[in-house]
Amino acid sequence: MVAFDSLKRRGSELNLDRLKLGGVDFMHGDIRCREDFDALGAADVVVDASAEPSVLVGLESGADYLVNTNLNGTVHCLNYAKKHHADFIxxxxxxxxxxxxxxxxxxxxxxxxxELLAEQSQAGVSEKGISESFSLKGSRSLYGATKLAAELLIEEYREWMGIRTVINRFGVVAGPWQMGKVDQGFVALWMAKHFWQKELAYIGYGGSGKQVRDLLHVQDLVELIDRQIQEMDHLSGHTFNVGGGIKNTASLLEMTGYCQELTGNAIPIKKVPETRTADVPMYCTDNSLIGQVMNWQPRFGLDSIVQDTYGWMKENQSILKPILA
Ligand SMILES: NC(=O)c1ccc[n+]([C@@H]2O[C@H](COP(=O)([O-])OP(=O)(O)OC[C@H]3O[C@@H](n4cnc5c(N)ncnc54)[C@H](O)[C@@H]3O)[C@@H](O)[C@H]2O)c1
Structure with missing residues (x-):
C-alpha cells in the first residue's frame, strides 16, 4: 500500500511515522504533475483523497490551484487507474x-x-437531510465546482474505459489527525482554540453560531472505504451522499458547549454578523441510499467525535500546538 501526497496541508507531515507504523509506504508526489505517477508501481485500487478542500480558496485569487489539483489531478489519478486496471474510489x-x-x-x-422542517418546498430534501436527488442547478463555490467536474469525468472513465468507480459525497468529516483551520475542519479548530485558550468567532447568520452540519467520524469513513474496496463488484457506478446524518448534527454554538465541557475552558468568541461567501445555514446528509445499498450507517456518534478529538489533542499537544494553536 502506498500513500502518495505532496504534504501541502500543514501537519500532514505528522502522518509519516504513523504510515510507517501501519506498514504503508510513503511516496512524495504531486497529483498535478503527471510524471510523478511514473514512479508509482501497479495498483489494484486508487482512493483519490488529495484535494484542496477549502470552500473559500480561489474565490479571490482565482481557480488555478483548485482546478489543477482537484480536477486535473483527478484526471491524472484516473489515467493511472486506467493504466493498471485499478478500481477508483x-x-x-x-x-x-x-x-x-x-x-x-x-x-x-x-x-x-x-433545524430542518418536516415539510420542504424543494425536491431532494426532507427532515432526514439532503439526498442525491437534490438539484445540481446553480453555483456552488469553486471548490464544489472542481469536485463536481471531477465526478463527471469519473463517470466517463467508468462508462467508456471500463474502470470500476464509487463516488462518495461526504458531509463534514471530523476526528483525530485533522489539522483544522478557519476555512476547513471546524471541529478540530473549535477544540484546539478551547484547548489552548485562544479566540474564535461566530461568523455569519448575525453572529448567532446557529449554523449546523452533520459530522462523520474519520474512522467511519475509513471503514466504509474498506468495505467499498471489498464490495466493488456490486457498488461500481454508485454515487452516494455519506455523512453523520441527522442524529450527529451540531451547531457552532452547541460545539462550544462540548468543547467547554471537555477542556474546562471558556474562551472569548466574537460575533461577526455578515455571512461568509459560499456559506450555508444548514447541511445534513440523508444517508438513505447508502443505507439501502450497503446496509451502512455511521457507527460513531457526536460524543465519540468530540471526545476522540479532545483525547488526540491532549495526547499529542507538543507536536500539535505549533500547527493548531
Ligand atoms: N474534511 C471534510 O470535511 C471533507 C468533506 C467532504 C469531502 N472531503 C474530501 O476528502 C478528501 C480529503 O480531505 P481532507 O479534509 O482530509 O483534507 P486534507 O487537506 O486534510 O487532506 C488532503 C491531502 O491532500 C494532500 N494534497 C493537497 N494537494 C495535493 C497535491 N496537489 N498533490 C498531492 N497531494 C496533495 C494534502 O497534503 C493532504 O494530505 C478531499 O478530497 C476532500 O475534498 C473532505
Whole structure:
C-alpha cells in the first residue's frame, strides 16, 4: 500500500511515522504533475483523497490551484487507474450541491440551532437531510465546482474505459489527525482554540453560531472505504451522499458547549454578523441510499467525535500546538 501526497496541508507531515507504523509506504508526489505517477508501481485500487478542500480558496485569487489539483489531478489519478486496471474510489463532497438551493431549504430557528422542517418546498430534501436527488442547478463555490467536474469525468472513465468507480459525497468529516483551520475542519479548530485558550468567532447568520452540519467520524469513513474496496463488484457506478446524518448534527454554538465541557475552558468568541461567501445555514446528509445499498450507517456518534478529538489533542499537544494553536 502506498500513500502518495505532496504534504501541502500543514501537519500532514505528522502522518509519516504513523504510515510507517501501519506498514504503508510513503511516496512524495504531486497529483498535478503527471510524471510523478511514473514512479508509482501497479495498483489494484486508487482512493483519490488529495484535494484542496477549502470552500473559500480561489474565490479571490482565482481557480488555478483548485482546478489543477482537484480536477486535473483527478484526471491524472484516473489515467493511472486506467493504466493498471485499478478500481477508483473518489472522496467527493456535499459541496457539489448549489449554494442557492441549500439557502432555500425550509428551516426553523431554535435557541441553539437551525433545524430542518418536516415539510420542504424543494425536491431532494426532507427532515432526514439532503439526498442525491437534490438539484445540481446553480453555483456552488469553486471548490464544489472542481469536485463536481471531477465526478463527471469519473463517470466517463467508468462508462467508456471500463474502470470500476464509487463516488462518495461526504458531509463534514471530523476526528483525530485533522489539522483544522478557519476555512476547513471546524471541529478540530473549535477544540484546539478551547484547548489552548485562544479566540474564535461566530461568523455569519448575525453572529448567532446557529449554523449546523452533520459530522462523520474519520474512522467511519475509513471503514466504509474498506468495505467499498471489498464490495466493488456490486457498488461500481454508485454515487452516494455519506455523512453523520441527522442524529450527529451540531451547531457552532452547541460545539462550544462540548468543547467547554471537555477542556474546562471558556474562551472569548466574537460575533461577526455578515455571512461568509459560499456559506450555508444548514447541511445534513440523508444517508438513505447508502443505507439501502450497503446496509451502512455511521457507527460513531457526536460524543465519540468530540471526545476522540479532545483525547488526540491532549495526547499529542507538543507536536500539535505549533500547527493548531
Ligand atoms: N474534511 C471534510 O470535511 C471533507 C468533506 C467532504 C469531502 N472531503 C474530501 O476528502 C478528501 C480529503 O480531505 P481532507 O479534509 O482530509 O483534507 P486534507 O487537506 O486534510 O487532506 C488532503 C491531502 O491532500 C494532500 N494534497 C493537497 N494537494 C495535493 C497535491 N496537489 N498533490 C498531492 N497531494 C496533495 C494534502 O497534503 C493532504 O494530505 C478531499 O478530497 C476532500 O475534498 C473532505
Amino acid at each position: 473518489f472522496l467527493s463532497t456535499s459541496r457539489v450541491y448549489p449554494i442557492q438551493g441549500l439557502n432555500r431549504i425550509d428551516l426553523k430557528e431554535t435557541d441553539t440551532r437551525f
